[in-house]
Amino acid sequence: MKRGIAISGLLLTVILCSSWGFLAHRTIHQLAVYELPPSMRYFFHRNMNEVVKRSVRADERRSEDKEEAPRHFIDLELYGDSAAWKMPRTWAAAVKKYGKDSLSHAGYLPYHVIAIKEKLTAAFRSGNKDSILFYATDLGHYISDAHVPLHTTENYDGQLTGQKGLHSLWESTIPEIDIRQYDLRSRHKARYLKHPDRVIWSTIRQSHKLLQDVFAAEKAATKAFTEKEKYRVQIRNGKEYKSYTAAFAKAYSARLGNTINKQLIRSANLVADFWYTSWVDAGCPNLNKGLLTPQRQQEREELRSEMEAFKKNKLIEKKLLIARQANDREE
Numbered sequence: 001m002k003r004g005i006a007i008s009g010l011l012l013t014v015i016l017c018s019s020w021g022f023l024a025h026r027t028i029h030q031l032a033v034y035e036l037p038p039s040m041r042y043f044f045h046r047n048m049n050e051v052v053k054r055s056v057r058a059d060e061r062r063s064e065d066k067e068e069a070p071r072h073f074i075d076l077e078l079y080g081d082s083a084a085w086k087m088p089r090t091w092a093a094a095v096k097k098y099g100k101d102s103l104s105h106a107g108y109l110p111y112h113v114i115a116i117k118e119k120l121t122a123a124f125r126s127g128n129k130d131s132i133l134f135y136a137t138d139l140g141h142y143i144s145d146a147h148v149p150l151h152t153t154e155n156y157d158g159q160l161t162g163q164k165g166l167h168s169l170w171e172s173t174i175p176e177i178d179i180r181q182y183d184l185r186s187r188h189k190a191r192y193l194k195h196p197d198r199v200i201w202s203t204i205r206q207s208h209k210l211l212q213d214v215f216a217a218e219k220a221a222t223k224a225f226t227e228k229e230k231y232r233v234q235i236r237n238g239k240e241y242k243s244y245t246a247a248f249a250k251a252y253s254a255r256l257g258n259t260i261n262k263q264l265i266r267s268a269n270l271v272a273d274f275w276y277t278s279w280v281d282a283g284c285p286n287l288n289k290g291l292l293t294p295q296r297q298q299e300r301e302e303l304r305s306e307m308e309a310f311k312k313n314k315l316i317e318k319k320l321l322i323a324r325q326a327n328d329r330e331e
Contacts, residue, residue, distance in 0.1 A: 020144050020145065020148060020171045020172070020175075020267075021168075021171055021172030021173075021175055021176065022056050022323065023172075023176055023179060023323045023324070024144070024171065024172070024175045024264055025055040025056050025140075025141060025144055026052045026053070026055050026056070026322060026323035027175075027179070027184070027264065027268075027321060027323050028055070028140065028144045028267045028268045028271060029048075029051050029052050029137065029140050029268075029271065030051075030052050030315075030321065030322055030323070031184060031186065031265070031268035031310070032140060032269075032271035032272040032275065033048050033051070033272075034306065034307055034310045035186060035188050035189055035190050035268065035269065035272035036190050036272055036275065036276060037189070037190060037276070038288075039284070039286075039287065039288065040190075040275065040276065040279055040287055041303070042287070042288050042291045042292065042299075042300070042303070043287035043288060043291060044136075045299070045303045045306075046291060046299060047129075047133055048322070049322065050133060050137075051133060051136065051137050051140075052322045052323065053322075054133075054137045055137055055140060055141055055144075056141070057137065057138065057141070058071070058072070058138050058141040059072075059141070067104070070103065070104045070105070070106075070107045070108055070109075071107075071108065071109060071112040071142065072107070072109060072142065072145045072151060073107040073109055073151040073152070073156065074106065074107040074108060074109045074110060074151070074152055074204065075106045075107050075152075075153060075154040075156070076152055076153065076204075076208060077153065077154045078102075078105070078106035078154055079098070079106060084152075084201065084204055084205045084208055085205070087201075089198070090111075090197070091108075091114070091115065094108065107151075109142060109145060109146055109151065109204070110146065110197075110200045110201055110203075110204050112142055113139065113142045113143055113146065113196075113200045113274075114196060114197050114200065116135055116138055116139045116142060117139060117196055117277070117278055119135045120132070120135035120136055120139050120274075120275070120278040121278040121279075121281045121282045122282075123135050123136075123282075124278055124279050124281075124282030124283075124285055125282040125283065127285060132287075136275055136278075139271070139274055139278075140274075140275070143200070143203075143267060143270050143271050143274055144267040144271065146200060146203045146204055146270075147203060147207055147263045147264075147266055147267040147270075148170070148171050148207065148263070149170075149207045149208065149211045149214050149263075150166065150167050150170060150171070150211070150214065151207070152204055152207050152208040152211070153208070153211055155215075158215065158218065161215060163215060163218050163219070165242070165244065166214070166215070166218055169218075169244055169249060169252065170214060170256075170260065171260075173244060173249050174249055174252070174256075174260055175264070177246065177249055177250060177253065178253055178260070178261075179316065179324065180316055182264065183258075183261060183265075183313055184264075184265070184310070184313055184315055184316070184321070185310065185311060185312070185313040186265050186268060186269060186310075188265075188268075188269040188272065189272075190272040190273055190275065190276035191273055191276065192273075192276060192277050193273050193274065193277045196274065196277060199270070199273070203266075203270060206266075207263070210263075213256065213259065214256075217252060217255035217256050218252055218255075220255055221248065221251040221252040221254075221255050222248075225247075225248055229245065229247065229248065230245060231243065231244060231245065231248075232244075232245050305318075305320075306320050
């Protein structure tokens with residue numbers, strides 16, 4: 001989420017307090033675990049519930065840490081023409097050029113990704129399990145945010161174009177509605193990134209290019225709806241709030257096609273890459289001590305079953321997607 005809760009008077013019907021929504025962030029982290037090589041996968045799978053559950057922790061910190069918010073976005077327009085191509089690639093150079101105050105105002109997501117990547121590498125070197133899981137989880141969150149187009153623009157909630165509330169509609173409402181139709185498979189296997197800084201900036205550019213469709217699809221979908229059909233109104237504590245109707249959210253999603261699904265998978269792929277790169281840069285420490293014993297056979301069988309379901313896009317069908325399990329129990 002950008003700049004606190006990005007609703008500005010438009011209360012949505014699903015999760016309001018996290019970028020990508022709880023569902024998407026948690027799904028991304030789980031899928032990333034399956035893309036790791038066995039030398040890492042057993043360790044992360046054994047701790048997957050913690051990694052998935054805490055994948056939204058970085059958003060939750062915003063209420064306690066005033067410096068947290070700008071780590072989740074970068075308003076490229078505020079840095080000048082073609083900023084995604086021209087901005088310095090290192091934090092030190094960016095501070096020298098813009099100053100810390102400007103960076104805090106306009107956001108510095110890609111720089112923070114690299115900073116946390118280095119902390120994860122140090123954690124792998126130290127062998128400290130808690131530190132590894134902490135930084136791996138946070139790194140996954142920020143990388144996922146980089147795949148949300150609205151995290152790359154000053155018009156992050158559509159507030160500058162009369163489309164207020166677009167942020168949560170794109171990253172939270174639609175995944176909640178459409179997750180059962182998503183293809184959560186990926187043939188991607190974690191790969192080593194020789195230049196992580198170049199990769200995260202390439203991701204920012206790719207996400208930014210999607211903005212035109214993000215805004216245009218909302219305007220196109222709106223033409224088929226009256227105000228009453230597009231929103232439903234609720235009165236809470238004497239105040240009037242609007243929320244998008246399910247019908248409009250579905251119409252908007254149809255206009256976007258599989259864009260959000262693709263960004264979710266791209267997120268998982270890159271999270272796995274950054275985890276793997278950090279591990280390799282740390283010297284490939286042994287993470288599987290005590291995890292490959294006969295006593296752990298049941299856990300290994302569970303992982304094999306999950307991997308098979310992942311490859312066949314049956315995680316939801318077999319009720320193995322952690323982010324959906326509470327819903328599965330209610331259905």
